[in-house]
Structure formats: C-alpha cells, structure tokens
Amino acid sequence: MGTLWYNGTFFTMMAEGESVSAVYVQDGQIHDLGTKEDLENRYAHVIEEEHDLLGAYVYPGFVDSHLHIIGHGEKLIRLDLSEVKQAEEMRNLLVRKYKNSTNDRWIFGEGWNENNFPDRKIFHRAELDEIAPNKPMFLTRVCRHAALVNTKALELAGITRETKDPIGGVIVRDNNGEPTGYLLDTACDLVKEKIPDVTVNYIKHALSVAVDDLLRVGLVGGHTEDLHYYGGFKQTFDQFLQVIDGKQMKFRAHLLVHHEAIAEMEEENYDQGTITPFIELGAVKIFSDGALGGRTAYLRSPYTDDPSTSGVAIHSEESLQNLVKEAREKNRAVAIHTIGDAALDMALTAIERYPVTKGRDRLIHVQVVDETLIERMKNLSVILDIQPRFVASDFPWVMERLGEERIKQSFAWKTLLESGLHCAGGSDAPIEPVDPLLGIHAAVTRTSVGQQHDGYMPEQKLSPYEAVQLFTTGSAYAIEKEDERGKIAKGYVADFTILDQNLFTIAPEDILTTNVVKTIVDNTVMYEK
Structure with missing residues (x-):
C-alpha cells in the first residue's frame, strides 16, 4: 500500500528546472512520478493515503x-550569546545568568563573538570574577576553538603563569605572563577536563x-x-x-x-x-x-x-x-x-x-x-x-x-x-x-x-x-548515498x-x-x- 503526494511542484534535482506535480511512494521510497491523474490511474488499487500540498514547493529533503547536533541543543538550552552586539549587553546577560544560577555548579555561555562588538572587546578574567566570584565560568566563543574563563575555573584546572601551552593550544597571557582567562584550542581542554560529566x-x-x-x-x-x-x-x-x-x-x-x-x-x-x-x-x-x-x-x-x-x-x-x-x-x-x-x-x-x-x-x-x-x-x-x-x-x-x-x-x-x-x-x-x-x-x-x-x-x-x-x-x-538520497x-x-x-x-x-x-x-x- 502506498501514498500519493500531489498538487505541488516537486523539484527532482536531476536537472535544473525539472519538476513534476505528483509523486507516488511505497515503503518509504519514491515509486513513481508524474501527474495526479496518471498516478491514480496506475496505482488506484494500492493508494491508501493522499496528501494535497495546496500548491507548495517540494525539494529533496535538505x-x-x-x-x-548535541552542541546545537546545548545552545538552545544554555545561555546563548551568539546574537549579542555589545560587550555591555553580554555582561548584563552574564550577570542575570549568575543571579539565576542558584542550583548551578558552573556558569556556561555559548557563542560570543567579539567581532560583533564595536570595540571588539574580549573580557578579562578579572571582569568575569566580578560577575561570578565563587563559581567557575566557561564561555565558548562562536568558533568553538576558544573560550573565556574566570579565575575560579583557572584554579580548578591548575593553570598558572608557570603552566606551559599545551600542544595545539595557547593560554593567552598579559604583559606580565599571567593568564588572562582567554584560552585557544587545546588549552580549553585543560578546563573542560574539570567540568562535571554530563548526565545521560x-x-x-x-x-x-x-x-x-x-x-x-x-x-x-x-x-x-x-x-x-x-x-x-x-x-x-x-x-x-x-x-x-x-x-x-x-x-x-x-x-x-x-x-x-x-x-x-x-x-x-x-x-x-x-x-x-x-x-x-x-x-x-x-x-x-x-x-x-x-x-x-x-x-x-x-x-x-x-x-x-x-x-x-x-x-x-x-x-x-x-x-x-x-x-x-x-x-x-x-x-x-x-x-x-x-x-x-x-x-x-x-x-x-x-x-x-x-x-x-x-x-x-x-x-x-x-x-x-x-x-x-x-x-x-x-x-x-x-x-x-x-x-x-x-x-x-x-x-x-x-x-x-x-x-x-x-x-x-x-x-x-x-x-x-x-x-x-x-x-x-x-x-x-x-x-x-x-x-x-x-x-x-x-x-x-x-x-x-x-x-x-x-x-x-x-x-x-x-x-x-x-x-x-x-x-x-x-x-556515498547519491543513488538513494538527495x-x-x-x-x-x-x-x-x-x-x-x-x-x-x-x-x-x-x-x-x-x-x-x-x-x-x-x-x-x-x-x-
């Protein structure tokens, strides 16, 4: 038994401009293409369901x-900083997050991008300490190849001025050699290792x-x-x-x-x-x-x-x-x-x-x-x-x-x-x-x-x-699914x-x-x- 989808423009993607107006499906696969009338004539005895698409446009599934995927889910359920356009706006969101974090052991934020700020400000750990003095903070940059952390997080990870850069990473430091709280690539892992394991x-x-x-x-x-x-x-x-x-x-x-x-x-x-x-x-x-x-x-x-x-x-x-x-x-x-x-x-x-x-x-x-x-x-x-x-x-x-x-x-x-x-x-x-x-x-x-x-x-x-x-x-x-998908x-x-x-x-x-x-x-x- 099968399904007839009709009254749409189905773009086949076999060639530019090629389309049909109806598709007949059996067992999850496209069995035939054509017009509603042709497909009904051919498969009337097995069509059990019909869908009128009311003139919509149909593409192979994107x-x-x-x-x-899980990272995308985290962005949806955590503090999303990806649309922030001002450093002060980011600070205000972090302050609000901290105030509402009574039961949270860590403060997490996702997706900040200093290139969206007029002054391109990158927060220093001391500024993050003012916001969250007693909870570790981990703020992932939009590229996910960098993060900002506060002093509490650095302490948990054992990162000091004596800590060497890990292979494939950089601990950004100030002119005195002190970590600023800005970590690049594998340096982020030093802190990530101290974040409590996620639950199932x-x-x-x-x-x-x-x-x-x-x-x-x-x-x-x-x-x-x-x-x-x-x-x-x-x-x-x-x-x-x-x-x-x-x-x-x-x-x-x-x-x-x-x-x-x-x-x-x-x-x-x-x-x-x-x-x-x-x-x-x-x-x-x-x-x-x-x-x-x-x-x-x-x-x-x-x-x-x-x-x-x-x-x-x-x-x-x-x-x-x-x-x-x-x-x-x-x-x-x-x-x-x-x-x-x-x-x-x-x-x-x-x-x-x-x-x-x-x-x-x-x-x-x-x-x-x-x-x-x-x-x-x-x-x-x-x-x-x-x-x-x-x-x-x-x-x-x-x-x-x-x-x-x-x-x-x-x-x-x-x-x-x-x-x-x-x-x-x-x-x-x-x-x-x-x-x-x-x-x-x-x-x-x-x-x-x-x-x-x-x-x-x-x-x-x-x-x-x-x-x-x-x-x-x-x-x-x-x-290698070009013969069955797309x-x-x-x-x-x-x-x-x-x-x-x-x-x-x-x-x-x-x-x-x-x-x-x-x-x-x-x-x-x-x-x-």
Whole structure:
C-alpha cells in the first residue's frame, strides 16, 4: 500500500528546472512520478493515503553536511550569546545568568563573538570574577576553538603563569605572563577536563531539543560530530539510538567519529556504515587547525592583522599522517577539519601519502585555498564540506585577518565548484544558525541578513540551483548515498522539504521570508507548520 503526494511542484534535482506535480511512494521510497491523474490511474488499487500540498514547493529533503547536533541543543538550552552586539549587553546577560544560577555548579555561555562588538572587546578574567566570584565560568566563543574563563575555573584546572601551552593550544597571557582567562584550542581542554560529566538525561534532552529544531527548519538529516565530548562514545551513541528510534522520531543522522573515540567504538563492536535506517557511523574526524576568528586557523604566512602568529597546528605533520595511516589500516575514510591553507596542505599531504581505499575522504571548511591546493584536491577522492553562512558572519573582519591578496582565494565556493570539486553544504551549528535557508541565502547573495550591497567577492556567488544542490545532492554524495538520497526520483527515499516559495525564481531577499510547510522523513510528516 502506498501514498500519493500531489498538487505541488516537486523539484527532482536531476536537472535544473525539472519538476513534476505528483509523486507516488511505497515503503518509504519514491515509486513513481508524474501527474495526479496518471498516478491514480496506475496505482488506484494500492493508494491508501493522499496528501494535497495546496500548491507548495517540494525539494529533496535538505541535509546539513556538517554540524554538531548535541552542541546545537546545548545552545538552545544554555545561555546563548551568539546574537549579542555589545560587550555591555553580554555582561548584563552574564550577570542575570549568575543571579539565576542558584542550583548551578558552573556558569556556561555559548557563542560570543567579539567581532560583533564595536570595540571588539574580549573580557578579562578579572571582569568575569566580578560577575561570578565563587563559581567557575566557561564561555565558548562562536568558533568553538576558544573560550573565556574566570579565575575560579583557572584554579580548578591548575593553570598558572608557570603552566606551559599545551600542544595545539595557547593560554593567552598579559604583559606580565599571567593568564588572562582567554584560552585557544587545546588549552580549553585543560578546563573542560574539570567540568562535571554530563548526565545521560542531559545528553538526551539536548539531542531531543536539537532534532526537533532541525526538523522545524526543514532538515531531514545531518552529518554530525558529537561522539567524543559527552562522556564517551557509548553514552552518547546510546542516546542517538534512543532519541532517533525510527518510530516516534525519524531523522537521518550520519555520525562522524572523533579519532579519540574510535577505540571505544570498536570495543562496542560497531563499525562504519548503517546501524539503523536512520543512524550511520561515518568517517574518522580529525582536527588539523583552529579558526580564523581566534587566529588559530593555521596559515602558510602570518595573519595580516597580527604578524606575530600564523595560527595553530593541532597536530604535527608526522602525527597527522599517523592518524590518517591508522584510519587506513582499519579501512576507514577520514574527515579533516581544515580552515587555513597550511592546515589544508598538511591534510592533503597525509591523504596523498595514505590514499583512501573505501569511501570518500572529507575536507571540512576549506576556507583558505590557492590554485595549487585546488589542483591537488582534484586528484583525490574528496568531498568538501563548506558552510556558506560563514560569508555572512565572517565578513568584513576576515579581510583584516587575511589581507587583500589572500582573501581573493578564500571562501571561494564558486571557484571550487567550477574546478569540478564535489561540495556539500552545512552550517557548522551551533557556530552558525542551523537554518538551511540562511545558508542558501548567503551562498546566493554573499551578504548578511539586512545588508544592501553586491556581496562580498560577488564573483563567488552561487546560483539558487547550485546553492540548493549543496544541501541535497551534495550532502548525499558526501556519504556515498547519491543513488538513494538527495533527489526526487524513482528508488530514492521519500524525504521532502516542503516550502511555500520557489527558491529558484523568487528574489534572493525573499529566501529569508520563505516558510517551511512540512518536513517529511521516510514518508512521515515529522514537522508541519
């Protein structure tokens, strides 16, 4: 028995402009396409359910190719600082949080970004001490590669002026050598190790809240990396199995596995691939550098606005190659976080030396490139996970970081596509807003919401079709599911993102006023406006 969806415009994504007006689904798969009349004539004896879409526009289900689902849930349930535009506003929110933290052992905040402040202020630990003198405070920067902590947190972590910078991290210090409370990359881990372990209920709550929100914005799935940060692989993975049960909750979660979580995954007798119809284990996640915001992205030459640093390599070249080698010995693909051009160079060298034999490697972010690096990528089996929304949030300040010449080949999504490289689109939530329409808008306009100009590096604008491909066919290709996901075609899964506007014909600014009508996963309505 099957379902007829009709009276909509179904964009197949098989070719630009191709659409049908009705789809017949059986057992969660698209069985046939055509008109309502044709499909009713052919399948009248087995159609048991019909859905009139009232003229809505149907896309293959949008999938975020790179995010942190539980982290997104934490942003929703913790103090969210991502929209703060003034340092004083941030201080006031922290004061209010502290006053209401009677039962809290720590004060947490998520997503602050000094580049949004007119004075670009970074709080000193002494200022945080005034707000929370007797409770440790941990405030994650928007990039999640830096954090602010107060003196209480430093004391718990044993960080003093004598503490050496950890490998792959920086303890920022004042002119007297005293820690300021600003920690970069692996230095954050010194404090994180002292934060009480999260409970199973906390993980489950954050995950449930996150998945509900992802469905609300039209996402049917996401490629996420969470399995190393919440008490280990088993505790976290078990909650994915419970929350996304395939009955009450359907959502396609593709889980990258941090290289430090692989051993526990193997102890639990799990391997890469499909675990349930809605949960898969994917490539080995490795960080090669940090982020541009905190100047920890690893560059070949120093930052233009701070020549004293070229960023931070999380691993030495030898260590990175060994991690890739270990993955290959277990027949695994890798997914390497790489933002700076020096980090990308190191990542490419590693995967050139130890080529993938099964699956496709993933290069995540790929923000700073040049022609030589592009040519090397073209010769490899790689997928690039890009985040169009970074253009909206990182410009114009990122031009100060990289300088006039280097910026020309940075955030260059059009150049990457025209070079024949396969790209998938994501948000990196909670670092950026998770709404795929914001990513599509940024890819098409190269502006932030409310800005009225031709776009940052307008020659790198994508067409609406190219932008939608990132979140449909691109995300499917990234995990070798291009023959069953990402298109509206026979044999493909019945996952649909249904909107009230045609993204291919409306004015770019109208993308922001487009509404999600329904989100369909496995032929099941998981969200309805």
